[in-house]
Amino acid sequence: MKTFNVPIIYRSPLITAIKNRRKQQDRMKKDFTPTVLDFGPLKILLARHFGFCYGVENAIEIAFKTVEANPGKRIFLLSEMIHNPHVNNDLLEKGVQFIMDTAGTQLVPWESLTPEDIVIIPAFGTTLEIEEKLSSLGIAPLQYNTTCPFVERVWNKAEQIGKQSYSVIVHGKPGHEETRATFSHSRSNTPTVVVKDIKEAQLLATFITGEKNPEEFYILFKGQYSPGFDVINDLQRVGVVNQTTMLATETQAIADYIKNVIMDRYSLDASNVSERFADTRDTLCYATNDNQSAVTGLLEESADLAIVVGGYNSSNTSHLVELCEVKLPTYFISSEEKLVNAEEVHHWDFHHKQELHSRAFLPEKEQVTIMLTSGASCPDAMVEAVIRRLLSFYKLEDKMEEVAATFE
């Protein structure tokens, strides 16, 4: 896979050495067991896959190169480039401005943009409506485009099945930039509806089976269906695609569920289900799969707690947390600074969207084992900083170089 030139401050020599070693030993990526960093009183189980994915590195490389190559020009990002506050702040410090926040609230009025300005499209991509808006302002919308190719692959799949007269069900968070972009691209080709989870998929299924009054659809799915969506006709032949960072197992469960409902409704079997249900399995992003499978591998071990590092608004990171918290106490932190001391931690409760303050998060025992992973938009340097911070609580800083040497 292509390698990218991302600022050195985001890299960690230790994590790079570990990742390279694991890659050499497991080129086919079949081994999801964690890397064990044994510091004596503290043992860290590091996930097999974590951190910057292809799309994030691509976006960072393009954004920083654009800033460097255009001194004196006004440079805008449509919204946060990726969901990591540190990377976004670094760009802000270089003078880059965000046109919208992640919720789509306008921060810079469109009218203030001129054809001389540079506008970078983030890794999530953007809607066709925003592309048109930029064109109308004299700005080539795709000149500085960091849309991840794996997101574009979803759009292409939606277009392909749309052209075969399937409607598209998008499994995604309706307000997320990527889902808004995928919804926009998909609905330009075919009727499209967004479901945020399996519960909404089950609700949608009641309109496929005819259990619910069609009129209710327009209330229950308000804001989540394409204009002119005909709930009676447009749910007879469908395919499911996803926001690439959703829980892969949930997307699969939704696709399997809808497929079964369609099979029952139209008395189809495996040989002819494709008449009404499109196969879209190849749209799952490799990084989401790898990072989530690595957490599944991690959870086969035993540990006292898990720490997941990433931006609080990062969808893929919250799904790693969701997997971990089923099994053990899990702390979702955005940086090492959230580990205040050996007693206290500030961590994000993504269910209730609030930061919590917990005490006594490290158990008192001879050897504490911590599972550690990070989201696809979290720099490896941040993960190393978390390891160093934890070591400092045990006065084990000196052990770092000793353990690092074993990976050289």
Ligand code: SF4
């Ligand atoms: S998580 Fe996947 S789709 Fe999203 S930016 Fe990374 S590689 Fe691209």
